[in-house]
Amino acid sequence: MLKKRYLLIACFFWMLFSCENDVLITFSETNITSENNRIVDVNIPLASQNTSAAKSINSAIEGYVIKTLQIREPNVANLESVKGSIDSFNNEYTDFIAQFPESAHSWEAQIDGEVIFKTPDIICVSLTSYTNTGGAHGVLNISFLNFEAATGKLIDTPKLFIDIEGFKAIAKKHFEASVKDKDLLFSSDNFQLPKNIGYSDDGIILLYNTYEIAPHSAGIIEFSIPFEDAKSYLVFNSF
Incomplete structure (x- = not known):
């Protein structure tokens, strides 16, 4: 009992x-x-x-x-x-x-x-x-x-990903398409992920703050990767 x-x-x-x-x-x-x-x-x-x-x-x-x-x-x-x-x-x-x-x-x-x-x-x-x-x-x-x-x-940002290098390769393609007309502080050959990566309704959002990769005149650089393209690299993918 x-x-x-x-x-x-x-x-x-x-x-x-x-x-x-x-x-x-x-x-x-x-x-x-x-x-x-x-x-x-x-x-x-x-x-x-x-x-x-x-x-x-x-x-x-x-x-x-x-x-x-x-x-x-x-x-x-x-x-x-x-x-x-x-x-x-x-x-x-x-x-x-x-x-x-x-x-x-x-x-x-x-x-x-x-x-x-x-x-x-x-x-x-x-x-x-x-x-x-x-x-x-x-x-x-x-x-x-x-x-x-x-x-x-x-x-922590790296813990968002199963394969961060694989995601980086996908992100580089979207990055290059979004900065065609911008002056950067580095070549796209030396592409690095931003400090700020988050989830949004549009997909995975990547954001470079002013001065992070470009002069002040370029402002904030931001782009999104659709979930469909990114999901195989993500730890959290219940969307």
Whole structure:
């Protein structure tokens, strides 16, 4: 009888754990600011569930925002929270104006995000940041964060592929077709995959940020590879 009771308890916890992992994570757009904020606008998707997977995803997204707003060395700025980093960015601007009151440059930071792909296996979040701290022009950056849907674990780009060299060969053909009229910092013979690769409704999206492979005038270079062409190289292909 006692053994049967332990078996029932074990089954209950197994079912509870399984149900938690089977819940498809939902997101809500969240605006984050602080009381004294004047120059930072943050609008990011955060997972709504109170599960370990959702918390892991939110931690990675918030970490991106915190890093983007980093001006000084990591041991100086507030890296505890997004609100703390917003305050630090504002304080840095206040200090700048105090030192250079004649400066006509104003600072700003805009960070936006959206979920661009979601299945029971993988979730891809796109985060776009624009920061200007008084230079000739601001810095625009787009990053893709890929997550295991069941665990919320961030997936390193190489782990998206079964055969990354095979995918690279396919990607090179699509890359060459997309940059025919652009000036590059390297020959297509030395083709390298970008830092940012993600999933989208159009297929696997590859994105080179400004200066990554081309002059500033070329801007961001982005192209997609249809799932039909890429699926044999992908770890996650339930689309």
